[in-house]
Amino acid sequence: MYPPSFDYYAPTSVDEAVRLLDQHQGEAKVLAGGQSLIGMLKLRLAQPGALIDINRIPDLSYVREDATFLRIGAMTRINELHASDAVKARYGVLFDATAEIADPTVRNWGTVGGNAVHGDPGNDLPACFLALDAEYQAQGPKGSRTIAARKFYTDSFTNVLAPNEIVTEIHVPKAAAGSGSAYSKMERKVGDFATAAVAVTVTLAANGSVAKAGIGLTNVGPTALYAAQASDALVGKTGTATDLGTVGDLAAKAASPVADNRGPVDFKQDMIRVWTRRTVTRAIARAKGGS
């Protein structure tokens, strides 16, 4: 299969890339790792007039933790995020998810920014960033703004970015003392998108009950979903069987999967129920210092 013809630009700064996007007025697309976009070009699901390849912009690839955020450069490859010591030690949900996206070869080129903004409901990082309450920093012709992940996704492959904006960095609130997180993905085989997957983050109070929680769901709706009611219901709880039952049921209620070759609706909802319980348990165990 051959991609359709397009004009190609390889800018070396974000400003130049934004200018090119602006000039093309919605006819251009950003090319990051290409691991989703090139497939879409081959299938003519996307036929942009121009591609703005941002692989040659220096300084967009890093993982840095400062006093307030874990800062992830948009062009950080998925495998690079997985290899970060900070991620391994304190951001279990990202550590888990980056081991299960696609396969190791695709993860060498696929980027964190691309995965976050592409908008396929099967992408794994959006649910993690929803659970973590992350923000995306976007640069456009008029400057830079931050957008909460929880306000970013509007529909499948659709988000609030303007056509002339580029996501440059992802801000994950710095892991607090007593926090833990986990991601569980049910997949038929390596390289498949999730049948259903659940991201959970918790911060425990001194008495061991949950002070703060976030639950994100993958591939059970038109976008990744933030399960607000389930997250709120987890606050004040300790993770008893009754607590898990309540939270699992609310997460399943938040899911609106469609039947496909990965399974019927009831099955997927039930998987969300069961995997939410298990993932909450793992996140709490990690918050208490387990792995």
Add this chain to the structure above:
Amino acid sequence: MAIDVEEVATGASPNSARVIHVTVNGVTHRSKVDARLLLVHYLRERLRLTGTHIGCDTAHCGACTVLVDGIPAKSCNLLAVMVDGRSVQTVEGLEAGGKLHPVQEGFTKEHGLQCGYCTPGMMMASVALLAKNPNPTEDEIRRGISGNLCRCTGYVNIVKAIQYAGKKMQEAPKGGA
């Protein structure tokens, strides 16, 4: 430097093609390519390096795996322009001075292939795996090649072939193959 300038489609916009410099198996090529040209087609059709196979053409099977600056990539899912200025190694670049690479030797000795369709990609993934982890466990090998599908062998002998190569590379005197 090998210069390989091919005409691009007439009538196309000047920005839809570009001159790239790519070092493939140690030889630097200067080529004018359509921006839409896939890396795998550049390797197979322009440079005639047909050792890199096309299996699925959808980034699933790994038959097209090559190393870009030493890191495995699915060449059916990259544009040739994306490797401008970089170095690419294909299966043709494994053998040196008439001697098989230890990974090639392992696949021969341990019957790591049947039809051979997956083999070039499988070997490139193996080379990168062993460069990072010279003494991998079976589990690490199976995870390391999980982006490469084989429809024939059932993987058992592929694992053995990679273990064979790992041992052989550790025994080899420093500097030798």
